[in-house]
Each structure stands twice: as C-alpha cells, then as structure tokens.
Amino acid sequence: MDPVAGLSPLVLAYVGDAVYELLVRTHLVRRGPARLEQLHREAVRFVRAASQARLVPALEAHLTAVEKDILRRGRNARPGHLPRSAVPEEYHFSTALESLFGYLYLKGEWQRLDELTRLIFELAEV
Template sequence: MRPKEELLPIPTSLPPEQVEELSPLVLAYVGDAVYELLVRSYLVQGRATRVDVLHREAVEFVAAVNQARLVPRLEGRLTSEEKEVLRRGRNARPGHLPRHATPLEYRYSTALETLFGYLYLKGDWPRLRQVFAAVCELVEGGQGP
C-alpha cells in the first residue's frame, strides 16, 4: 500500500537559512511529530479497523529501534544534503537516555526524525513524500518494522 500524495501535515516552512541554523534536536522534535502524523495517516488509508489495532501498529512503526533499522537501507536513496542532515541528527546528543532502545539505535532514530523535520520545515513537501514512500516500501518489503 503506497501512501497517498495528499497525506501530508499542515504545510509550514521557514526561510532556508533559518532551517539550516536550527539544531538537529529541534529538527528531530518537529520531525517526530511529522513522522507520527504521516504514519497514522498511512495506516488508516483504505482501512477500517479498530483504534487499538491502529495504535499498536503505529507504536511499532515509530519505535526507535524500528526507525533505526530503516536508516542504513534508506541512505542509498538520499541526496548528499539529506545524508548530511542524517549525520547531524545521528551525532546530536540528547539530554536523556532511551528506555526501549540502545543508545546507537536512538541516535539513528533521531537521525531519521531530523531528516523529516528538515524536509518539512524547509517546505520540500514533494521530497518529504518521496522519502516517506521509500520508508513505506522498506516496511512493506520486510526491511523495516
């Protein structure tokens, strides 16, 4: 099941120079919300199911350990600019330790969220859709959650 083109959060963009100045953790903060909304929208499209089932599937999809598994498989589909954003996110030092993932898995999941926040705030919604579609392909192909 491919994500529909119109599945995108409320459009918001900042001037490119302002996006570049944001810390990777701020980008990840926004990216976490964007990714969660895209996942939830993706899970409900074309389905009528119970909310508890949707919630379980969404939690599995957005879990740090599962996001971390996607990053190495996704990197080959990214531009050099996007790979640099991933690197910045991976190298960011959050102020807390993860509960349900190793520190390395948490760093990779932060990298993915940083990329989603970056693309969203930059206003590059077509590319955000492409990257999310690639994530969905990996998941459906058994290479993700």
C-alpha cells in the same frame, strides 16, 4: 545560509518526531479501514526507535547529499540524556531520521516527505 539547516539537529528531531508520527498515522489510515486498536499497534511498530533505526541504512541510498548531511548531523547529536529503555545506537539513528523529517517539514518539502514515507513503508515490508 539556509536558516532551517542551521537549526540544531535536536530541534529538527523535536519537530520531526511529531511529523513522522503524523505521516505514519495518515499513511495507515489511507491504506483502508482498520480498527483503532490495529492502527495504534501498527503506528507504534513504525515509530519505535528500534524500527526507525533499522530503516535508516536502507533509506540512505535514496537521499540527496543535503538530506544525508542532515541525517549525519542528527545521528551525531548528543541529547542531554537518553530514555532508560533506549539502546544508544538505536536512539541516535532514530534521532537522525526524525531530524531529516523535521528539516523537510520546516522547508515545506511536502512531496519529498510523502515520497520518503511511502519508501519507508515499502522498505518495512521487505
């Protein structure tokens, strides 16, 4: 059995939250010069639970069977509590996305992380 796949989806999301934010920030900086304030606003726009949740359905068509399974497990995970400002459905979908990014990071799937990050930016512009 794959030890990374055996981790709790919430543990994967814990790692994936940091990975996703770092990849978003890196992508924004690589797009070209921008003021720090603008970079921050754009990053927040992408890492908010509502934004992540909107991307998940469109992203699913581009995922492998294993990635879809990780996404499903993350979506079905139930944390002990939700943040006050969280809409439960959005929170579950964002946890799913973060679980996927945590899984890929812990597996060392750097190219796949880059592909999905680029795809997320493409989907967000549509």
